[in-house]
Amino acid sequence: MIDKQIVTSYQVYDNLEEMEAEDVQLMHKAQEIREKAYAPYSQFMVGAAILLENGEVVTGSNQENAAYPSGLCAERNAIYQAGAQFPDQKILAIAITVKSQRKKVIIPAAPCGACRQAIAEYEFKQETPIKIMFMAEIGKVVKVNSLVDILPLAFNGSYL
Numbered sequence: 323m324i325d326k327q328i329v330t331s332y333q334v335y336d337n338l339e340e341m342e343a344e345d346v347q348l349m350h351k352a353q354e355i356r357e358k359a360y361a362p363y364s365q366f367m368v369g370a371a372i373l374l375e376n377g378e379v380v381t382g383s384n385q386e387n388a389a390y391p392s393g394l395c396a397e398r399n400a401i402y403q404a405g406a407q408f409p410d411q412k413i414l415a416i417a418i419t420v421k422s423q424r425k426k427v428i429i430p431a432a433p434c435g436a437c438r439q440a441i442a443e444y445e446f447k448q449e450t451p452i453k454i455m456f457m458a459e460i461g462k463v464v465k466v467n468s469l470v471d472i473l474p475l476a477f478n479g480s481y482l
Contacts, residue, residue, distance in 0.1 A: 330466075330474065332465060332466045333465045335463040336461075337463070341465070348379065352369040353369060359396065360384070363386050364386060366384070367384065367421045367423070369381065369419050373415040373417075376411050382399030382403060395436065402440070404444075413452050414453065416452060418432075418433060419458070420457075420458055428459075428460070430461075432456055443478070451467055453465065453468075454468075454471075
């Protein structure tokens with residue numbers, strides 16, 4: 323038997339203004355697109371902004387559907403747009419922010435499992451880490467330096 327440990331690290335900022343200017347700008351883009359979410363069922367709005375190596379920013383918001391599996395999360399909307407529009411550009415960072423129309427969300431919401439797997443695909447493809455930042459409507463911001471920090475032992479194409 324081999325005993326191994328998985329260690330993860332992340333940073334928590336008390337507010338957005340403590341972060342680097344580039345990260346703040348990216349989160350502001352995520353906040354802007356969050357307001358365009360189509361969330362009539364959950365009333366949980368999510369915005370994602372992706373910074374590419376060439377300086378382009380690609381955004382996405384969650385889009386719900388009465389047939390629930392037909393909707394799509396903000397993170398996957400944005401990452402698939404980035405992949406389609408700029409297939410040769412590396413993704414440097416993703417900013418994600420949430421807001422509920424039902425209650426005040428104060429705890430940063432990390433990407434769901436499906437979105438983590440989608441981000442993992444691009445991180446493995448480009449062979450460089452993707453910085454991920456996430457926050458609620460206001461307050462603390464969590465930052466990880468790589469998808470591996472929030473999805474260790476991720477499944478990838480090498481298994482196929």
